[in-house]
Amino acid sequence: GNASLNIADDDNTPANLAISISKAADAAEPATNGAFSISLPAGVTAIEDITVAYSVSGTATAGTDYTALSGSAVILAGQTSVNVPVLVKNDNIIEGTETVVATLTGASSANFSLTASGNASLNIADDDNTPANLAVSISKTADAAEPASNGAFNISLPAGVTATEDITVAYSVSGTATAGTDYTALSGSAVILAGQTSVNVPVLVKNDNIIEGTETVVATLTGASSANFSLTATGNASLNIADDDNIPANLAVSISKTTDAAEPATNGAFSINLPAGLTATENITVTYNVSGTATAGTDYTTLSGSAMILAGQNSVNVPVVVKDDNLYEDPETVILTLTGANSTNFTFTASGSNATATVTIADDDKKDQVITFTALPGKILGDGTFTLNATGGASGNPVTYTSSNPAVATVTGNTVTIVGVGTANIIASQAGNATYNAAANVTQVLTVIAPLNTAPTLAAIANQQVCVSGSTQTIALSGITAGAEQNQTTTLTVSSDNAALFTALSVTQGTAGNAVLSYRLNPAGGTASITVTVKDNGGTLNGGTDTFSRTFTLTAAPLPQVQIVATPGTNVSKGETIELKASGALSYSWATASGIISGQNSATLTVRPSQNTTYTVTGTNASGCTSTATITITVVEDYNLVANNVLTPNGDGKNDFFVIKNIDMYPNNQVRIFDRAGREVYAKKNYNNEWDGTINGTPLDENTYYYIIELGNGVKAKRGFITIVRKF
Known part of the structure; x- marks a missing residue:
């Protein structure tokens, strides 16, 4: 037989039947995987597999940023947890750190009822968000050409790199091509869409019928931005727009007459043209030769020989400006023949049969006649009458004269009478007739002046050589007179080309023909040109002279510094x-x-x-x-007497006398000399170095003697010894 008993479990409780989730590790590109951990309570296991279900969300994209998760995991029997790996995918996409969120939705096993709640989040760090990948560049995709081949630029991230958000790129546009004329104007910005590595910027050509060279469109990046990234945008690209109007058939100029001309004032004109409908981007200088029967400068204003078709214009007008020449003549012609045309970059040809055109000038004149009337000499008030001698033209009519200023001169017939100072126009005229026009008036100016003022005088001034003195020195001036006119006075002025030489420089006004120039010199001395000017009040009208100057040189030697x-x-x-x-x-x-x-x-x-x-x-x-x-x-007065102490009276000129130096400075002296016995052998007042070692004319013996020099006035006497030696 057998028996059975039950063992009741104490772990099968709601608290132990609860499943939770947590982050085990974050992830990072290019190959660092993350993970979640789904687990029973700590230390708890089960005897059967537990299947846990979860949902997945977050900002990261399954299949792009990481390998898609299955949505379920199994905690094996005997295990407390299961690991859910998040396998990173290296996507070459510029993006921020993204999240993967796993949320538990349920759990089950064969025999247990479990609960599963909660969520966990892990981060995936991006490795593409680097300065090298955040750089935007531009390149030319294709050049353009008229009439309809469009060009393009390409604005791009580095090869293979995209972004998770739109990138707006700004650019400026320059170049030789003109926006709106040569191509449709560009907006100045473009967007690289999220997930795209580049954007194309088309340059749409406009067919402009303008002769021009190949032109450029230059796009220069100025910045780039997105919602979350800081990008750099540098560099530029240039594309060419080839012109289809720059062909020989269009590089031709022609000329035609616009209108004929007629005197007196109806101007004619030529028109120089490009082919119909065409213009050029640069000024075109057209040259031409001028011929015909009309005379340039007489029948019409001289033409320059060139005209300019301005940039953007199809033609230029060349006016023929008529000059009413008052000449009797037949209709005359002005013929322009094109010789060439050039602009900065193009050479044009003159168009065959249309390279020459003719304008006709119709005449409205009679024959002309001319008066010959030579210039009139100047006159001085007081001169006598004189005769006018103009020669008239072929009509035979007389020449008549008029004066514009009767206060200066009057005309009677052909005789002129001078009445005042000034100018008068003397006008010669001759009437016309049925064949001849009236002659053009000829005017000559008659100038009448007053008697001329004469210059004042000043005598010559000699050049001066002086020594510098602290006192004022003067130079006499003479010969000062006014001009010959009566009742005039004079004014004297003085100037120098070396103002630094003087501390004062002036001149007195003349009296009886004399004046004085005064000056004081600086101690350093030097040389100056001095000009003395005499001015009278006679004026300078009509070339008269009212001043006279004399210039002389003043040389001042400095004093010696002794x-x-x-x-x-x-x-x-x-x-x-x-x-x-x-x-x-x-x-x-x-x-x-x-x-x-x-x-x-x-x-x-x-x-x-x-x-x-x-x-x-x-x-x-x-x-x-x-x-x-x-x-x-x-x-x-220090009584500095010095006496010699040896006397050798042998007549050799050395020590022959008893000499007391400086004794002559004290004439009230008394000199006394004693022998060894105290006997006085010599005495003299006002001694003057004349004792020769004798007593009353007899030579004293060789020996030593004692002297006393008394100076008086309470001065202590000076004493000493002198030895006579006679062997020398």
Whole structure:
């Protein structure tokens, strides 16, 4: 027999029968896959397979951005979860990060009732959203040609790259072709649609019947944008539009007469044309020769020999402007023959039988006659009458005369009487008759002037050479008179071509024919041309003269800058010899002063002053200009006496006398000399270095003697010894 028992399960609870979903990993192009995890509660498994259903949504596109998911997964028996991989597809599409959302919709197994709720989302990162892929470029797809072959540009992303949203590209248009005339105007923008790698921009040709060269259309990218991306757009492309009007049959010009001409004022005209309906993009210069029986400049205004068909025009008019020449003549012709035509880029031919045209000028005149009337000489008021002698034309009628200004001259018959100053037109006329026109009036101008004013006078002024002085210097002017007319006065002015030379320059007004020019010079000196002008009040009417000038040269030499230097200085002991050296001049002269030894007419003066003394030197430069300088020597009464201590009175000129240097500066001195015994052997007041070692004319023995020098005035006496040596 057998028996059975049940084991009740405690895991079969609603909480454990709940299925959830979560993101296991995000995905990224080009090959990083993502995943979801569908699971039972943590640690819970089942003894049978559990089938879980889910729906898929999000911004990513199944089959494009990732491999489409099946919508169901199985948690195998004994497993707590199942992984649902999201396999990335590398799509070469510029897009943002996109999402895949899996939402649980149910779960079932053989024996259990399970719940499944919740959702999870994972991201797919894009690898195409890079600067290199976000660059828009432009290229030419095809050139264009009239009459109907359109051209095109292509605006594109990099090869193989698209975007998930529309890209608007902006561009500017330039080139030699004209929008609206040569092609339909472009909008300036184009859209690369989402999912497209490029957009075509057609250039629609317009057949314009205009002669022109191959022209260009240039499209230059200026920017690009979409809802979510920042793009760059650079570069340009150019396409050509070939012209179909630039053919020999169209490159021809012809001429025709528009209208004939007739005197006196009906002008004629020619028309120079391109073929009917055609124009050109540039000015066409047409040249022609002019012939015919009419005379250019007489019968009509001279033609230039060229005309210009303006750009955009089919023809140009060449007017024949009639001149009413008052000549009796038959109808005359003006013939234009085309010789060629050119523009900047094209050469045109003259069209065969239509290269020549003729305009006829009809005449309305009688025969002409001419008066010959020569110019009249100028006259001065007071001149006598004179006769007019014009010659008339072939009609035989007399020549008559009139004056336009009877206040200047009157005419009676052919006699002119002068009555005033000024001008008068003397007009000669001759009437016509049935055969001849009246002669053209001939006018000659008669000019009558007043007696001429004469120039004032000024005597010649000699050139001046002076030394610069701080005081005002003067030059006498003479011979000053007004012109010959009576009751005139004069005005004098002075000017110089070197104003910097002067601190003052003026001239007095003339009195009794004399005046004075005054000036003061700058220390630097120099040379100037000085002009003195005399002006009277007679005026310059009719060529008279009211001014007269004299010019002379003033050369001003600067003064020498004399300086004195004292050696050894300006403070010296009484009796000391000083050397005074002057500089700054060419030669020197020293004023007489006490103490001068030598050099009174040289740069160096040697002095030995006995008291304070001022020395003055006068220096003369190469121009003969002089200046002085002074120096004061201060003498210090310091009793600086120096006596020699050896006497060798042998007549050799050396130490023959007892010499006391500077003793002569103290004439109130007394010198006394004593022997060893104290006996006075010599004494003298106002000693002047004359003792020769004798006593009363007898030579003293060789020995040493004692001297006392007394200067008086309370000055301490000076004492010393002197030795007489007679062996030398």
